[in-house]
Amino acid sequence: MGFWEIFWAISILFALVSFSILSIKVLFNGFRELKEMLTALDVDHKNSD
Amino acid sequence: MNFNTLDLIIIFVYVIFIFFAGSIVKKYVKGIDDYLVANRSMGFSLGLISLMCTEIGMITYVYFAELGFKAGLASLMVAFPFIVAFIFLGKTGFVIKKMMEMKIMTVPEFFSKRYSKGVRFYLGILMAVGGILNFGVFPGVEAKFINIVTGIPEEYLLYTMVALLTVVLLYTLVGGMVSVIVTNYVQYVLLSFGMVIITIIGFNAVGWDGIVTAVTSQMGDKGINPFHPTFFEGDFGFGFIVWQILMQISILIGWQAVSARLFASKDSKTGQKIYTWSALMFFARAVLPVFWGIIAFAYYTKLGTASDMQGLDALPNLIKDLMPHGILGLIFAGLLAASMSTYASYLLSWSSIVSQDIVGSVIRFVTKKDLSSKKQLQLSRIVMAIVMIFIIWWSLFHKIEGYLYFYLNMTAMLFIPGTLISVALGVYWKNARTLGAYLAITFGAIPPLLYLVFPKEITKYASEMGYGGFLVALIGMLIGSVIQNKFMPNSVRETI
Numbered sequence: 001m002g003f004w005e006i007f008w009a010i011s012i013l014f015a016l017v018s019f020s021i022l023s024i025k026v027l028f029n030g031f032r033e034l035k036e037m038l039t040a041l042d043v044d045h046k047n048s049d
Numbered sequence: 050m051n052f053n054t055l056d057l058i059i060i061f062v063y064v065i066f067i068f069f070a071g072s073i074v075k076k077y078v079k080g081i082d083d084y085l086v087a088n089r090s091m092g093f094s095l096g097l098i099s100l101m102c103t104e105i106g107m108i109t110y111v112y113f114a115e116l117g118f119k120a121g122l123a124s125l126m127v128a129f130p131f132i133v134a135f136i137f138l139g140k141t142g143f144v145i146k147k148m149m150e151m152k153i154m155t156v157p158e159f160f161s162k163r164y165s166k167g168v169r170f171y172l173g174i175l176m177a178v179g180g181i182l183n184f185g186v187f188p189g190v191e192a193k194f195i196n197i198v199t200g201i202p203e204e205y206l207l208y209t210m211v212a213l214l215t216v217v218l219l220y221t222l223v224g225g226m227v228s229v230i231v232t233n234y235v236q237y238v239l240l241s242f243g244m245v246i247i248t249i250i251g252f253n254a255v256g257w258d259g260i261v262t263a264v265t266s267q268m269g270d271k272g273i274n275p276f277h278p279t280f281f282e283g284d285f286g287f288g289f290i291v292w293q294i295l296m297q298i299s300i301l302i303g304w305q306a307v308s309a310r311l312f313a314s315k316d317s318k319t320g321q322k323i324y325t326w327s328a329l330m331f332f333a334r335a336v337l338p339v340f341w342g343i344i345a346f347a348y349y350t351k352l353g354t355a356s357d358m359q360g361l362d363a364l365p366n367l368i369k370d371l372m373p374h375g376i377l378g379l380i381f382a383g384l385l386a387a388s389m390s391t392y393a394s395y396l397l398s399w400s401s402i403v404s405q406d407i408v409g410s411v412i413r414f415v416t417k418k419d420l421s422s423k424k425q426l427q428l429s430r431i432v433m434a435i436v437m438i439f440i441i442w443w444s445l446f447h448k449i450e451g452y453l454y455f456y457l458n459m460t461a462m463l464f465i466p467g468t469l470i471s472v473a474l475g476v477y478w479k480n481a482r483t484l485g486a487y488l489a490i491t492f493g494a495i496p497p498l499l500y501l502v503f504p505k506e507i508t509k510y511a512s513e514m515g516y517g518g519f520l521v522a523l524i525g526m527l528i529g530s531v532i533q534n535k536f537m538p539n540s541v542r543e544t545i
Binding site: 011026 | 092093094095097098122123125128230231234237238241244245248257261273274275326329330332333336337340
């Protein structure tokens with residue numbers, strides 16, 4: 001295997017693994033943030049009303 | 050029809066769900082700040098999800114897969130400038146920190162604060178033209194994609210396109226950025242699942258040896274070595290890398306659909322963190338679809354049909370031919386998700402430029418007062434509907450020459466070099482003046498304009514036109530500022 005073949009194989013594998021791990025992490029934390037954001041907007045508007 | 054009942058049920062349930070999820074958040078939108086930047090309340094994970102959803106649509110997959118299909122493994126080089134640009138801005142806060150501290154909603158606002166209202170208006174026009182021409186090819190390309198994957202006859206495509214865009218328009222009109230963020234979350238679940246599953250199933254169908262053999266036998270060294278024949282002469286060599294790094298940095302600063310995510314962040318620290326971590330996400334956003342194009346090339350080379358296939362048709366054909374039912378429905382829903390979120394965000398972004406920076410500036414100039422928040426909201430919604438009608442029309446009648454990726458890059462380049470140079474020097478060079486900004490924006494638009502008007506003659510000089518745009522924009526800024534400082538030294542010196 002030549003240099004570029006190894007380089008591209010590592011790049012693709014790295015992209016797939018890091019994307020999967022990071023996606024799971026942000027989906028998990030994002031759910032909590034979503035609830036907090038909507039609550040904060042609601043409270044904000046109730047206060048301003 | 051290529052779908053079975055299970056696929057259709059999955060897609061139907063998804064579209065209904067996303068419509069309701071988007072429209073029930075209407076109660077959270079009271080003013081223009083909620084509408085355009087979600088009252089600057091977005092945290093790190095939601096910011097990252099929202100940024101990814103905005104910048105991934107079917108069209109993203111199609112143009113990257115076209116590169117992989119036509120240029121082989123060498124075109125994976127396109128992913129690396131994203132890492133450099135994101136990490137550079139995320140770690141240093143170059144320009145973006147200052148912009149977030151100014152609490153602006155659109156990039157041209159910076160120009161009215163640092164230069165003049167006239168520059169803001171001028172840039173707003175170029176941004177709207179470039180952005181809408183860019184956005185304008187999306188429905189056409191994606192309609193063809195849907196046509197191939199679903200097997201819907203071509204005569205019904207216009208109706209499909211209009212139906213989809215109407216759903217997006219409705220929930221974006223009522224919910225603005227809040228609905229975009231909420232629906233983005235749901236969409237990202239399907240989108241990330243789809244990206245991983247296509248890669249795994251596609252790779253299993255051809256194997257690494259199959260890929261390397263197909264690429265090297267059909268394309269030679271050029272298909273695997275991005276610097277073939279030399280680092281300076283290769284299609285993905287020095288010129289391409291320099292252009293793409295500058296371009297990605299500028300997009301992260303001046304592309305409204307992206308920077309709107311920055312302005313919607315809780316604070317500048319969150320914004321920078323989103324950019325730093327986006328480096329990995331955007332790397333995968335380019336690598337995986339390019340890889341699908343390469344897989345398609347290997348797969349159809351094995352079947353003997355690759356040479357008859359258009360680059361833009363490679364990915365939809367691969368998905369249709371390789372994905373099993375059930376998974377096909379999920380992936381298609383994911384792809385729809387990707388496109389709908391992109392449409393929603395782009396619609397919101399370009400309409401906010403037109404309503405805030407162009408129409409809003411004219412109204413302020415004529416009436417000498419600002420529009421109320423409610424009026425701005427109404428104006429934004431009217432503009433959005435007009436933009437939607439325009440992109441459907443443009444999509445039906447415009448034909449693209451050369452790589453789709455380069456067309457999209459060049460439409461962005463109409464304002465991107467002038468924006469980067471004017472913003473960066475506006476922040477860090479106290480002698481940058483209004484005339485310099487005008488010339489930077491004008492000079493920077495010339496190379497991409499040449500490319501868009503004469504695509505056949507200039508295609509092979511795309512990289513030179515690319516980084517050349519930044520160079521002439523810099524020259525314009527220096528000349529304009531020196532002239533203004535020399536001949537009008539007493540005119541008001543703008544500061545921020």
